[in-house]
Amino acid sequence: MARVVILGAGIAGHTAAMVLRRTLPKEHVVCVVSPKPDYNWIPSNIWVGVGRMAREKVVVPLAPIYARLGIEFIQASATEIHPAGNPNHPGPYIVATPTTPGAATESVEVAYDWLINATGPKVRFDRTPGLGPDGGHTHSVCTDRHAVDAATALDAAIQRMKAGERQTLVVGMGHGTCTCEGAAFEYTFNVEHELRRHGVRDLADLVYLTNEAELGDFGVDGLVIRNGGFHTPSSVFAGSFFAERSVQAILGAHVQAIEPGLIRYETLDGVDHEQRYDFAMLLPPFTGVGLKAFGAQGEDITDTLFAPSGFTKVDADYTPKPYEAWKPTDWPSTYRNPTWKNVFAVGIAFAPPHPISRPRTSPRGTVISPAPPRTGMPSASMARAVAENIADMILGRATEPERLSSMANMGAACVASAGSGFWAGNAVAMTMFPIVPDYTRWPGAGRDERFTFGEVGTAGHWIKLVLHHLFLYKARAKPFWWMVPE
Numbered sequence: 001m002a003r004v005v006i007l008g009a010g011i012a013g014h015t016a017a018m019v020l021r022r023t024l025p026k027e028h029v030v031c032v033v034s035p036k037p038d039y040n041w042i043p044s045n046i047w048v049g050v051g052r053m054a055r056e057k058v059v060v061p062l063a064p065i066y067a068r069l070g071i072e073f074i075q076a077s078a079t080e081i082h083p084a085g086n087p088n089h090p091g092p093y094i095v096a097t098p099t100t101p102g103a104a105t106e107s108v109e110v111a112y113d114w115l116i117n118a119t120g121p122k123v124r125f126d127r128t129p130g131l132g133p134d135g136g137h138t139h140s141v142c143t144d145r146h147a148v149d150a151a152t153a154l155d156a157a158i159q160r161m162k163a164g165e166r167q168t169l170v171v172g173m174g175h176g177t178c179t180c181e182g183a184a185f186e187y188t189f190n191v192e193h194e195l196r197r198h199g200v201r202d203l204a205d206l207v208y209l210t211n212e213a214e215l216g217d218f219g220v221d222g223l224v225i226r227n228g229g230f231h232t233p234s235s236v237f238a239g240s241f242f243a244e245r246s247v248q249a250i251l252g253a254h255v256q257a258i259e260p261g262l263i264r265y266e267t268l269d270g271v272d273h274e275q276r277y278d279f280a281m282l283l284p285p286f287t288g289v290g291l292k293a294f295g296a297q298g299e300d301i302t303d304t305l306f307a308p309s310g311f312t313k314v315d316a317d318y319t320p321k322p323y324e325a326w327k328p329t330d331w332p333s334t335y336r337n338p339t340w341k342n343v344f345a346v347g348i349a350f351a352p353p354h355p356i357s358r359p360r361t362s363p364r365g366t367v368i369s370p371a372p373p374r375t376g377m378p379s380a381s382m383a384r385a386v387a388e389n390i391a392d393m394i395l396g397r398a399t400e401p402e403r404l405s406s407m408a409n410m411g412a413a414c415v416a417s418a419g420s421g422f423w424a425g426n427a428v429a430m431t432m433f434p435i436v437p438d439y440t441r442w443p444g445a446g447r448d449e450r451f452t453f454g455e456v457g458t459a460g461h462w463i464k465l466v467l468h469h470l471f472l473y474k475a476r477a478k479p480f481w482w483m484v485p486e
């Protein structure tokens with residue numbers, strides 16, 4: 001009997017748990033440790049954040065699903081990993097703090113034979129003074145509850161405009177090292193759509209503030225999109241959208257601090273600026289969730305499992321090297337920790353070898369460039385591969401992970417909604433292959449033009465809506481859920 005423990009029940013962890021449960025016979029235990037009672041389909045938080053979707057439509061209670069599937073569920077926040085056990089606990093185990101309201105809060109120890117870390121990011125609002133909804137002055141759509149609060153604040157701004165007051169709305173990145181530019185882009189255009197729907201667009205100054213040096217970088221070094229017979233750089237593709245919707249862009253910006261009504265930021269040329277705002281939704285930078293690791297004698301071995309960023313070290317090439325020397329093979333393909341062979345990390349939890357976008361610093365040494373995104377589709381794909389590899393090794397079908405799932409050999413589809421509503425909705429739909437460009441294989445653009453294309457229109461909105469329902473159907477483990485691809 002083997003015990004597989006999965007930390008986190010987001011896109012990656014939930015996928016891994018369901019695939020493992022479906023693949024392994026019942027004598028093997030699949031156990032999920034996660035602090036929240038619900039699964040959150042984060043991509044649709046954008047619609048919650050503009051008040052077009054109820055919070056209840058983007059969350060799914062986990063306990064009934066796991067009870068039905070035969071997956072153990074411990075509602076707790078993991079704090080420590082003991083990969084070598086210790087004299088009191090001979091096998092590997094994790095320590096977690098229960099988070100069920102009203103329940104005991106003493107730490108629990110959970111033994112494992114195989115461990116998948118899928119804890120996603122820690123949202124670091126604390127990295128920028130005044131950033132974020134909890135004690136800061138800005139809003140966020142990173143969680144379903146943040147999105148509800150953002151929608152309330154946006155509505156208040158809209159009501160002020162309806163009363164004739166001009167408003168400045170700023171959407172973007174709250175720090176020079178943020179990732180998830182696609183989500184901020186998407187929220188910007190959903191806000192713009194709502195302003196028009198409410199008939200107040202003429203009273204709004206809408207600003208997109210980003211750490212990207214160019215529009216359309218999206219943390220993947222930009223892309224050359226095939227569209228209507230043309231090969232269009234994403235800077236032009238995205239730029240035309242900004243021009244069409246009259247959204248002002250502030251590029252290459254590191255937000256230093258936020259005061260009520262004022263954002264202070266530095267740009268790539270090292271100059272300080274100020275931006276006034278009445279409503280701001282700025283995403284935070286991410287780190288790992290801060291798990292510690294201990295050896296058999298209680299010694300701190302956190303650095304064997306985790307990079308300084310707190311993300312888990314896997315089979316990537318972490319040798320520091322300049323942009324020009326980056327190679328697709330730097331990217332991991334099995335997501336296995338090199339020291340502890342029964343520990344894996346998927347989704348945002350794995351430590352990338354380096355960014356994908358060209359790194360940039362201001363003359364003052366401030367890093368202002370996107371961290372690499374790990375979006376839903378790759379997160380779920382690598383989770384499936386790792387789950388199937390672990391199942392194969394448990395069942396004796398393999399001795400090493402055989403299914404490889406590198407972001408340098410994987411495509412992604414991104415549908416950035418640009419406004420909700422069945423007929424009036426709009427979206428920018430893009431696909432790319434691979435996610436990590438390979439300039440040797442595809443000189444110039446770094447990606448295969450046959451699979452890197454984009455389109456803007458209402459059909460994209462319908463696709464986004466279909467994906468919302470499809471992925472929530474899958475998350476609920478309804479009949480034939482496994483036929484829904486990642």
Ligand SMILES: Cc1cc2nc3c(=O)[nH]c(=O)nc-3n(C[C@H](O)[C@H](O)[C@H](O)COP(=O)(O)OP(=O)(O)OC[C@H]3O[C@@H](n4cnc5c(N)ncnc54)[C@H](O)[C@@H]3O)c2cc1C
Nearest residue numbers: 008009010011012042043078119120183347348374375376
């Ligand atoms: C606003 C927004 C919009 C987005 N839109 C899109 C989109 O349209 N398309 C797309 O592909 N991607 C999108 N993304 C990115 C996508 O949400 C992420 O790629 C995806 O959520 C990553 O999955 P994950 O499982 O690694 O992390 P998460 O989904 O964040 O899951 C992490 C899990 O770990 C749990 N956890 C945290 N700490 C601990 C702990 N200490 N112990 C145990 N468990 C823990 C969390 O509660 C959660 O269950 C968006 C992101 C944001 C913020």
